[in-house]
Amino acid sequence: METLTTTSWKLACRVEDTIENGGVCLKLEDQQVALFYFKRRNEWYATQNECPHKKQMILSRGMIGSLGDKPKIACPFHKKTFALDTGECLSGDECAIKTYPVKVEDGFVYIALQN
Amino acid sequence: MKTKTIVIIGNGMVGHRFCEKLLEKNSNFKLIVFGEEPIRAYDRVHLTDYFGKKTLDDLFLSKNQWYDENNIDLYLHDPVIHVNTTEKHVVSQKGICQHYDYLVLATGSSAFVPSIPGVDKEGVFLYRTIDDLNLIKRYAANKEKGTVIGGGLLGLEAAKALVDLGINETAVVEFAPRLMPRQIDDMASSILQNKLQALGLTCFLQKSTTQILGKNKITGLAFADGSQLDSDILIISAGIKPRDELAKAAGLTVGSRGGIVVDENMRTSDPSIFAIGECALYNEMIYGLVAPGYEMAEVAATTISGEQKSFSGFDMSTKLKLMGVDVASFGDPFITEPHARTILLEDKNKGIYKRLNISPDGKRLLGGILVGEAASYNMLLQTVNNNMLLPEHPETLLLGEQSESKPAGAGLESLPDSALICSCEGVTKAQICDAVIQQGCENADSIKKCTKAGSRCGGCVPMVKDMVAYTMKKQGKYIRNTICEHFNFSRQELFDLIKIHDLRTYDSVLDNLGTGHGCEVCKPLVSSLLASLWNEMILGKGNDVAQDSNDRFLANIQRGGTYSVVPRIPGGEIQPEKLIIIGEVAKKYGLYTKITGGQRIDMFGAHLNDLPFIWEELIAAGFESGHAYGKALRTVKSCVGSTWCRFGLHDSVSFAIQIEERYRGIRSPHKLKSAVSGCIRECAEAQSKDFGIIATEKGWNLYVCGNGGSKPQHAHLLVSDIDSETCIRYLDRFLMFYIHTADPLTRTATWLNKMEGGVDYLRNVVVEDSLGMAETWEKEMQALVDAYQCEWKVAVNNPDIRKRFVHFVNAPSEKDETVKFEEMRGQKKAADWNAPITY
Numbered sequence A: 001m002e003t004l005t006t007t008s009w010k011l012a013c014r015v016e017d018t019i020e021n022g023g024v025c026l027k028l029e030d031q032q033v034a035l036f037y038f039k040r041r042n043e044w045y046a047t048q049n050e051c052p053h054k055k056q057m058i059l060s061r062g063m064i065g066s067l068g069d070k071p072k073i074a075c076p077f078h079k080k081t082f083a084l085d086t087g088e089c090l091s092g093d094e095c096a097i098k099t100y101p102v103k104v105e106d107g108f109v110y111i112a113l114q115n
Numbered sequence B: 001m002k003t004k005t006i007v008i009i010g011n012g013m014v015g016h017r018f019c020e021k022l023l024e025k026n027s028n029f030k031l032i033v034f035g036e037e038p039i040r041a042y043d044r045v046h047l048t049d050y051f052g053k054k055t056l057d058d059l060f061l062s063k064n065q066w067y068d069e070n071n072i073d074l075y076l077h078d079p080v081i082h083v084n085t086t087e088k089h090v091v092s093q094k095g096i097c098q099h100y101d102y103l104v105l106a107t108g109s110s111a112f113v114p115s116i117p118g119v120d121k122e123g124v125f126l127y128r129t130i131d132d133l134n135l136i137k138r139y140a141a142n143k144e145k146g147t148v149i150g151g152g153l154l155g156l157e158a159a160k161a162l163v164d165l166g167i168n169e170t171a172v173v174e175f176a177p178r179l180m181p182r183q184i185d186d187m188a189s190s191i192l193q194n195k196l197q198a199l200g201l202t203c204f205l206q207k208s209t210t211q212i213l214g215k216n217k218i219t220g221l222a223f224a225d226g227s228q229l230d231s232d233i234l235i236i237s238a239g240i241k242p243r244d245e246l247a248k249a250a251g252l253t254v255g256s257r258g259g260i261v262v263d264e265n266m267r268t269s270d271p272s273i274f275a276i277g278e279c280a281l282y283n284e285m286i287y288g289l290v291a292p293g294y295e296m297a298e299v300a301a302t303t304i305s306g307e308q309k310s311f312s313g314f315d316m317s318t319k320l321k322l323m324g325v326d327v328a329s330f331g332d333p334f335i336t337e338p339h340a341r342t343i344l345l346e347d348k349n350k351g352i353y354k355r356l357n358i359s360p361d362g363k364r365l366l367g368g369i370l371v372g373e374a375a376s377y378n379m380l381l382q383t384v385n386n387n388m389l390l391p392e393h394p395e396t397l398l399l400g401e402q403s404e405s406k407p408a409g410a411g412l413e414s415l416p417d418s419a420l421i422c423s424c425e426g427v428t429k430a431q432i433c434d435a436v437i438q439q440g441c442e443n444a445d446s447i448k449k450c451t452k453a454g455s456r457c458g459g460c461v462p463m464v465k466d467m468v469a470y471t472m473k474k475q476g477k478y479i480r481n482t483i484c485e486h487f488n489f490s491r492q493e494l495f496d497l498i499k500i501h502d503l504r505t506y507d508s509v510l511d512n513l514g515t516g517h518g519c520e521v522c523k524p525l526v527s528s529l530l531a532s533l534w535n536e537m538i539l540g541k542g543n544d545v546a547q548d549s550n551d552r553f554l555a556n557i558q559r560g561g562t563y564s565v566v567p568r569i570p571g572g573e574i575q576p577e578k579l580i581i582i583g584e585v586a587k588k589y590g591l592y593t594k595i596t597g598g599q600r601i602d603m604f605g606a607h608l609n610d611l612p613f614i615w616e617e618l619i620a621a622g623f624e625s626g627h628a629y630g631k632a633l634r635t636v637k638s639c640v641g642s643t644w645c646r647f648g649l650h651d652s653v654s655f656a657i658q659i660e661e662r663y664r665g666i667r668s669p670h671k672l673k674s675a676v677s678g679c680i681r682e683c684a685e686a687q688s689k690d691f692g693i694i695a696t697e698k699g700w701n702l703y704v705c706g707n708g709g710s711k712p713q714h715a716h717l718l719v720s721d722i723d724s725e726t727c728i729r730y731l732d733r734f735l736m737f738y739i740h741t742a743d744p745l746t747r748t749a750t751w752l753n754k755m756e757g758g759v760d761y762l763r764n765v766v767v768e769d770s771l772g773m774a775e776t777w778e779k780e781m782q783a784l785v786d787a788y789q790c791e792w793k794v795a796v797n798n799p800d801i802r803k804r805f806v807h808f809v810n811a812p813s814e815k816d817e818t819v820k821f822e823e824m825r826g827q828k829k830a831a832d833w834n835a836p837i838t839y
């Protein structure tokens, strides 16, 4: 038998509210979500806004970039880096961050908080 | 099915290392660990950092899930209280009875507490565990006088920690006639004593404590010579005592002065029981250091896995870990005639003492002591440990720090492949060279990842760096300071290329000169170059996302995610009306205010959303950005000078303001600080600045390349008795030369230190114009000065930029509710971000 999963997309914001090659923070269902528009790669990523290192609501204000082929975000506080696609920590021992699917339609950005 | 069960008693540094080593070798064992402390193994060597910048999280030796993931049963807060060697089981305090095939005792040691009447009084502490430190921290608040009994390595570390906790009058009491009696000699001790005095530590030698005074709480100490010392808090650090009580009760052989007797395989008198670390007595010796403990862990793990490895003693060389005090001893520090010849160097003026003990034939180094300058420690230690041949004039080994980098190359060459570079992790020269050649490691970080060298105490990192450079050079690789994987250029090369190609945005620089998609290293660096070249508003043209966090929001980010606001107060001069405005703005937005070390006022704790509103009000009152967030000119401090001071020769305040206003906002490789003093009494501390100016009878003396900060350095006199205009011309040239050529994040002092020819060369370039660049640089500087605009003024008036100052883009008026403050002395402070320890 086939399992049907429904992705529940949440309307997050308009494309024009986002920032090219950078992040913004969103409040979605009382959670803080960081949304990144990696224009150079034409990719969108959403992750938790909290940096696991010192539990700071800050990742949306970090710098994005690449490590080899991997897209990443660097926390502004102590520059720990996390993979934007998988959420794994790329610098040392911190925990991974949560990542969420993103889609863009008709100038609106949607994020799926849970599958 | 796991075949055999190993029980480990003690989850300290060595017990943990044993688990790691055993897993590496063999996964066929079931590991069960009992620990008495409430938390898993942590880095005791860096315990003192817990008072400073490190949190418990930083100190843990493993990730939270490590034991689970490796299928190790870990019982914390549950000491083993009984070992039954015939039935082969252990019983824990909470009542767990566990069978073992092999038992490993890694119970460490406890502090030795002399039996002085009164040691049980409130306010008397030990210094061994996180718990001890928590207790000390709590008790130390508001205490004024502290004492440490014991002037050894640990005692000095504990004493410095008390000073850092705010106990300004701290004393060290030592029974022996010198400090660190096991490591250094009398002369070294007296130099060390002077250094400690400068840090606020008074040392009393040859003092035997007879009583701890006070009713319930300690109030002081009484000594055998009849003298007394007031003290509100006391740490006892008079030596260690191996924890052999469990072994003794189980009938294992222990030494007469303590310690569980082991053979070269770490086996105790019972063949199924091993002892490792500070509880083990090998060859009549307790090893109170972590590196030998790690070696023991490896030996025991190897033996249990059925392979061969034996312990043959370990070198006890050490370096004291006190910021600003270099003390090291290696090999045999005390050996004398006729077994050795001694070479001494003593410079009381600089506080340097060095002693080398060489073999009677002058060929080998046997040991030595370094105080005040210990950069050559690693190399000398290697020379002893590898029994290397000394140069013809061994006294050259004693001279200057520079001798470290130069002969190091030759020294590295002659090191045998087996030389142990990182003793914590047991990494040899061959392994490091291999990592460079085979695995392409080109810096200390990647070596750390590949080999673990330098990941523990960090003491070998300078040597690892030299080793990498040496190996790369040997392979014919040109060592260039390239920026990161996205730009294969040095900062200076990139600077010139951006200028030639007339590039104005980060993206265009990356597209034209780089590869990939950038990172947190090259983005701020390129942004800084763009700003130094063109001085355009740094948040325009999509460059905002390439700025470091502080530059991106034109404010310094604080714990919790709020920002600080620092308006420029040139020369430190401010009218009463403006003081009132600052007070009003701070009150309105609920900001904490503080006078900074740079003669101006900082307002902390502003929400991102509030920043534009705060600045709007400040700008309306005539303030402008202070660039406290940028790699740019910070402050030009001034002393009051001839306008009021009876000694003042010229108007230092006016000149400071003129200079601050000239160079404000200009981006440079690192921040720039300056000061102008009205006479040689130097109240503005100009000689500790990147550029400092001091009034003379005939004009100004210009000093350059000084630094405060972690490695203070006095500035050098560049020229004397010049007039104000000449001074500014020289400054223009000096600054542009620095901006063009310095490595990223290099202050002027470090830049000069690396410059061939030093300050004489710099003087030739700046004053004599030996490069013929003077005119160009003066023009470039004038262009930057003319392009100045207050960034905050642009930001608040530009709707596109301004709209970025919100926390939630989908709820712009809401502030981040996770930001928390606490109250202190009638103002607020950021809530502590170190989560309280939960057991």
Ligand code: SRM
Pocket: B556, B557, B558, B564, B566, B594, B595, B596, B597, B598, B599, B600, B601, B602, B628, B634, B635, B671, B673, B688, B689, B706, B707, B708, B709, B710, B711, B747
């Ligand atoms: C606010 C202030 C401390 C205070 O409360 O007095 C301060 C605060 C900071 N200093 Fe400082 N320094 C302050 C005066 C100093 C001084 C004293 C001085 O300027 O006369 C020094 C030593 C002088 C020197 O730099 O040569 C100083 C040496 C440092 C250093 C070490 C630099 C070095 O070369 O070793 C750093 C770290 C760095 O820049 O990499 C630093 C870094 C910092 C940072 C920016 C750390 C950070 O990245 O968050 C702090 C930002 C606080 C904030 O959020 O606003 N701060 N700092 C002082 C601001 C002065 C001002 O008005 O702008």
Ligand SMILES: Cc1cc2nc3c(=O)[nH]c(=O)nc-3n(C[C@H](O)[C@H](O)[C@H](O)COP(=O)(O)OP(=O)(O)OC[C@H]3O[C@@H](n4cnc5c(N)ncnc54)[C@H](O)[C@@H]3O)c2cc1C
Pocket: B009, B010, B011, B012, B013, B014, B015, B016, B034, B035, B036, B037, B044, B045, B046, B047, B048, B078, B079, B080, B081, B106, B107, B108, B109, B127, B128, B129, B154, B157, B243, B246, B276, B277, B278, B279, B287, B288, B289, B290, B291, B293, B321
């Ligand atoms: C402040 C400080 C600074 C230091 N600095 C340095 C340095 O710079 N360089 C250096 O080489 N060394 C240094 N040391 C020494 C170093 O920390 C020790 O050599 C090392 O920790 C020894 O490891 P260990 O596992 O043998 O003992 P420990 O790390 O002490 O671990 C033993 C553990 O066993 C537990 N235990 C004891 N009995 C039982 C029982 N019956 N059941 C269960 N658990 C038990 C203890 O509670 C403890 O947690 C320093 C030590 C301190 C305290």
Ligand code: SF4
Pocket: none
């Ligand atoms: S203000 Fe300066 S000295 Fe003080 S904690 Fe911050 S960086 Fe360190």
Ligand code: FES
Pocket: A051, A052, A053, A054, A055, A056, A075, A076, A077, A078, A079, A080
């Ligand atoms: S809080 Fe993110 S790296 Fe420290």
